[in-house]
Amino acid sequence: MDPTDKPSDDAAPSGAPPSRPGDEAPAGTPGTGEGLCRRCGGSGKTEDGQACPECKGTGKVTVGIGGA
Numbered sequence: 001m002d003p004t005d006k007p008s009d010d011a012a013p014s015g016a017p018p019s020r021p022g023d024e025a026p027a028g029t030p031g032t033g034e035g036l037c038r039r040c041g042g043s044g045k046t047e048d049g050q051a052c053p054e055c056k057g058t059g060k061v062t063v064g065i066g067g068a
Contacts, residue, residue, distance in 0.1 A: 022054030022061035035063040 022039065025032045036042035037055035044052055044059035051057030 020054065020056045020058065020061055024061070024063050027062045029062070031064060031066060032062050033065045034060050037061050 019026055022037055027034075037044070037052055037059055038061075039054040040046060040052035040059060042059040044055060044057040046052055052059070055061050
């Protein structure tokens with residue numbers, strides 16, 4: 001394998017789960033982690049009981065962690 005064909009270290013791993021609209025980065029991206037959805041507060045539902053559009057009803061989104 002040619003060394004130039006290697007994925008960069010800051011890329012999300014292949015086979016990462018699909019992103020949700022509220023995600024700040026693809027799952028597995030270095031420097032990110034799973035956090036509660038800000039829109040639904042982690043419940044996965046909107047005020048009217050529908051699935052939250054930001055987290056697709058999971059209550060979780062991928063967000064940047066740390067702070068530089």
